[in-house]
Amino acid sequence: MQGTMTKPNAFQVRISSGGFRSAFRAPGSPRLSPTEKDALATQMARAQQKALDGDDSELRSLTQERYAVECVSDIGAFDGNMRKRKFSNPLFLTPSGDSLAFPECDGDLFTTREGALICLEKRLPREGEWEVRQTSLALELQGKRYLRWVKEVKGQPYTEPRRTQEELAEIYLHGGLPALLKIYSKAHALKVAKRLISLRS
Numbered sequence: 001m002q003g004t005m006t007k008p009n010a011f012q013v014r015i016s017s018g019g020f021r022s023a024f025r026a027p028g029s030p031r032l033s034p035t036e037k038d039a040l041a042t043q044m045a046r047a048q049q050k051a052l053d054g055d056d057s058e059l060r061s062l063t064q065e066r067y068a069v070e071c072v073s074d075i076g077a078f079d080g081n082m083r084k085r086k087f088s089n090p091l092f093l094t095p096s097g098d099s100l101a102f103p104e105c106d107g108d109l110f111t112t113r114e115g116a117l118i119c120l121e122k123r124l125p126r127e128g129e130w131e132v133r134q135t136s137l138a139l140e141l142q143g144k145r146y147l148r149w150v151k152e153v154k155g156q157p158y159t160e161p162r163r164t165q166e167e168l169a170e171i172y173l174h175g176g177l178p179a180l181l182k183i184y185s186k187a188h189a190l191k192v193a194k195r196l197i198s199l200r201s
Contacts, residue, residue: 010075010082010127013120015113017134048112056111064136066109067116069093074128082129084182087145088153088160093123093130101154102146106137165199172196 032040047059071091073082085091092099094108095115103109110116116132140146152158163171171179172193180189 012129013117014072014129014131016131017113051111052114056115059111060106063111064138065134066106066111066136067113068103068109068131068133068135068140069116069120070131070133071128072131081181081186086160087149088158090145090149093120095119098123102143102149103137103140109135109137109140168192169196169199 044059044062047056047062050056051059069092071085071093073084074091075082090100090102092101092103092108093116094103095110096107099108110119113132113134120126120130120132168180171183175182177189177193180192183189184192
């Protein structure tokens with residue numbers, strides 16, 4: 001399930017859920033009686049309310065369900081177009097502020113969607129497209145983009161590889177100029193498109 005909330009100044013929030021299956025009972029643990037289930041449900045409700053009031057320590061101990069807040073696209077500095085952020089240049093919002101790294105500890109993630117949205121609403125500047133993603137720390141640490149970032153970027157100098165003529169032709173063939181605008185400035189995208197068209201004629 002996905003939803004989008006659009007605001008002025010090119011600020012967009014995309015909410016994605018379904019990637020994490022929440023469960024009160026951990027796999028392999030004893031089956032709870034009806035009374036124990038009711039008690040746990042009451043405890044969960046209390047913990048969720050406390051989290052909304054600013055103290056999520058109890059909720060963190062009860063569930064592995066988390067929410068990651070990532071800037072997936074931002075506004076180009078020169079052309080004003082929305083462009084997808086690359087794995088090598090992550091931007092996350094954590095409970096303690098902005099982070100230019102992928103989440104690697106539980107404190108980098110939010111315990112409730114409501115808390116994540118409230119924190120994002122307060123962030124300035126917040127231009128761009130943001131995703132509030134239902135997840136868990138384990139899922140984040142298994143992500144392909146995170147694993148590639150750890151291998152190629154984290155703690156070392158990173159130089160973005162130049163795309164070959166064949167790669168650019170493939171991108172242009174399937175997506176045209178809009179596809180090039182997602183990775184280049186408007187001026188450079190037009191230059192690349194013009195070169196590719198001349199090669200085909």
